[in-house]
Amino acid sequence: MTYIYYPGCSLEGTAAEYSISTMALFETLGIELIELDDWTCCGATAAEGVSHLLSFALPARNLAMAEKMKAKSDILVPCSACYLNLKRVEQGIKDDHSLLRKINQVLEADDLVLKGTVRTRHLLDVLVNDVALDDIASKIVRSLEGFSIAPYYGCQCLRPYAVFDDPEAPRSMESLITVAGASVYPWDMGGRCCGASLMSTAPEAGIELVAALLEGAQGADAIVTVCPMCQMNLEAYQKKASKQHHTHYEVPILYLPQLLGLAMGLTDDQIRLDMNLCVPGSFREKLANTLQPA
Amino acid sequence: MEPAVDTQTAAPDRSLIKKLAPARKQLLACIQCGTCSGSCPNADAMDVSPRYLWRLLLTDNAEEIFKTRTFALCSTCYTCTLRCPRGLQITDAMSLLKQVAASENLPLYKRSIRFYQSFMESVRRHGRVREMEFMTLYFMSMKNPVIPLKFTPLGMRLMAKRKVSVEIPSKGTQKLDAMFRKAREIEEQS
Ligand code: SF4
Ligand code: SF4
Numbered sequence: 001m002t003y004i005y006y007p008g009c010s011l012e013g014t015a016a017e018y019s020i021s022t023m024a025l026f027e028t029l030g031i032e033l034i035e036l037d038d039w040t041c042c043g044a045t046a047a048e049g050v051s052h053l054l055s056f057a058l059p060a061r062n063l064a065m066a067e068k069m070k071a072k073s074d075i076l077v078p079c080s081a082c083y084l085n086l087k088r089v090e091q092g093i094k095d096d097h098s099l100l101r102k103i104n105q106v107l108e109a110d111d112l113v114l115k116g117t118v119r120t121r122h123l124l125d126v127l128v129n130d131v132a133l134d135d136i137a138s139k140i141v142r143s144l145e146g147f148s149i150a151p152y153y154g155c156q157c158l159r160p161y162a163v164f165d166d167p168e169a170p171r172s173m174e175s176l177i178t179v180a181g182a183s184v185y186p187w188d189m190g191g192r193c194c195g196a197s198l199m200s201t202a203p204e205a206g207i208e209l210v211a212a213l214l215e216g217a218q219g220a221d222a223i224v225t226v227c228p229m230c231q232m233n234l235e236a237y238q239k240k241a242s243k244q245h246h247t248h249y250e251v252p253i254l255y256l257p258q259l260l261g262l263a264m265g266l267t268d269d270q271i272r273l274d275m276n277l278c279v280p281g282s283f284r285e286k287l288a289n290t291l292q293p294a
Numbered sequence: 295m296e297p298a299v300d301t302q303t304a305a306p307d308r309s310l311i312k313k314l315a316p317a318r319k320q321l322l323a324c325i326q327c328g329t330c331s332g333s334c335p336n337a338d339a340m341d342v343s344p345r346y347l348w349r350l351l352l353t354d355n356a357e358e359i360f361k362t363r364t365f366a367l368c369s370t371c372y373t374c375t376l377r378c379p380r381g382l383q384i385t386d387a388m389s390l391l392k393q394v395a396a397s398e399n400l401p402l403y404k405r406s407i408r409f410y411q412s413f414m415e416s417v418r419r420h421g422r423v424r425e426m427e428f429m430t431l432y433f434m435s436m437k438n439p440v441i442p443l444k445f446t447p448l449g450m451r452l453m454a455k456r457k458v459s460v461e462i463p464s465k466g467t468q469k470l471d472a473m474f475r476k477a478r479e480i481e482e483q484s
Contacts, residue, residue, distance in 0.1 A: 009422045009423045009425075012422065013424075013425050013457055013458055014425060014452060014457045014458060015457075016457060039422075040417070040421040040422060040469065040470060041417040041421065041422050041423050043414075043417070044413065044423070045370060046409070046410040046413035046414055046417075047410075047414060047417075048370075048389045048392070048393070049389070049392045049393060049396055049406060049407070049410035050393070050396055050410045050411060050414050051393070051414075051477055051478070051481060052389075052390075052393055052481070053477045053480060053481050054414070054473075054474065054477045057473060057477055058417070058470075058473075061470075061473070102480060105476065105480055106473050106476045106477045106480065107473070108476070109472035109473045109475070109476040110470070110472060110473050155369075155370070155371040155372060155373075156370075156372075159371070159372035159373065159375070159376055160372040160375050160376065160385065167372075167376055168373075168376065192335060192371075193335045193336075193369050193371035193373070195335070195336070195369050196369070197369045197370055198336070198367065198369050200405075200409050200432075201366065201405050201406040201409050202339070202363075202366065202367050202405075202406075204339065205336050205339035205367050205369075206369070208338070208339070209335055209336070209369070236448050236451070274455075275455050275457065277451055277452075277455065
């Protein structure tokens with residue numbers, strides 16, 4: 001199996017550990033990731049606020065680049081914000097020919113043309129639908145028994161396009177958590193917005209969404225997520241949220257490939273927990289005590 | 295309590311109303327059920343509810359619309375769009391209001407507008423966003439150069455983890471300049 005890999009800007013910077021652990025995970029699974037040639041920013045949530053056409057043309061540029069690649073594969077996207085932007089173009093041009101025409105007028109300025117032949121896939125979609133659970137199970141060498149993990153999906157991999165999970169009551173991560181030996185922390189907030197896009201423009205509203213999620217996950221050993229925006233948002237504002245709610249939130253926010261990597265016995269260099277902003281000593285201790293060969 | 299719509303005082307700002315037309319069209323079938331307001335995680339922070347915002351939109355009350363911060367507080371979670379019994383593209387309508395506010399450069403939304411613009415400027419220059427550069431551009435545009443990311447606690451923590459590095463804004467390769475210009479040209483024509 002081969003995928004064209006679109007890391008996106010966050011995975012080159014603040015979410016480097018997501019990219020590192022993703023590449024290590026797929027290598028372990030024997031799946032080839034070929035980085036998209038000359039990829040550029042998908043526009044994140046900012047393009048939409050500045051120009052409607054650019055909010056389509058920026059992700060479209062990457063789809064057009066993917067169509068030019070020798071490998072005829074789906075694009076695998078770990079970042080939910082990038083995923084949605086690319087998906088939106090894929091879906092949008094299906095029945096809107098004038099949109100496709102306009103996009104191509106813009107792409108012409110970069111000598112590119114979009115045909116609409118490549119499919120965009122979220123990392124989680126690929127893990128649950130393309131990879132056999134048995135293949136993942138066969139790589140598990142250390143059971144995460146005793147860990148209670150809260151699956152957090154966020155918005156953009158679920159909505160508005162319900163591609164691989166229930167957009168309001170998602171469950172796709174659960175089999176991956178249990179195959180790692182951990183238990184699924186029971187909560188119903190997996191698909192609730194964390195407010196990441198508000199953090200710089202309306203932080204007073206964003207912090208409340210963060211606090212609600214951290215509160216909901218009290219009792220879990222960790223929250224596991226598949227989006228760099230959510231991950232950073234939930235991890236970086238724990239102190240602030242704690243202060244405002246007169247409590248002490250301290251919960252590690254792991255990327256799904258990091259969690260699976262731990263159970264697969266990948267090395268520190270492949271998981272890079274040291275790059276996460278919040279890994280309490282108690283969590284590390286529990287890891288050290290529980291990580292027995294399966 | 296939300297104020298009643300006063301159609302008398304609604305300034306008939308033709309150009310604004312024209313810009314709002316695509317959003318208005320999206321909301322025409324709204325039955326004012328309030329499901330969107332009830333589903334919105336940010337409803338508490340909004341000054342008027344999404345449902346009420348649609349009423350303002352349907353009565354062409356551009357003046358009142360751009361007095362609220364409701365759409366600027368939309369975190370694009372798509373929950374309302376998913377639940378609207380009429381299947382309306384509510385989140386897109388919220389985004390369209392953000393775009394109109396940006397194109398009119400309305401002072402009430404300065405924070406979001408400058409934030410989006412700084413981000414896009416970094417993308418235009420380099421093709422990929424440089425987080426530190428874009429935050430510096432943002433703070434400079436807010437005329438507040440003393441608090442770029444590197445001086446905030448989060449910025450310091452990210453630098454300590456070598457996740458971001460100090461970046462002086464630079465011209466870059468102007469990688470996406472041609473595409474940006476073309477997009478603007480097309481949007482100005484329509
Ligand atoms: S949920 Fe839909 S129909 Fe109901 S008030 Fe909102 S936009 Fe109107
Ligand atoms: S998309 Fe925006 S308006 Fe709709 S529920 Fe989410 S935050 Fe509220």
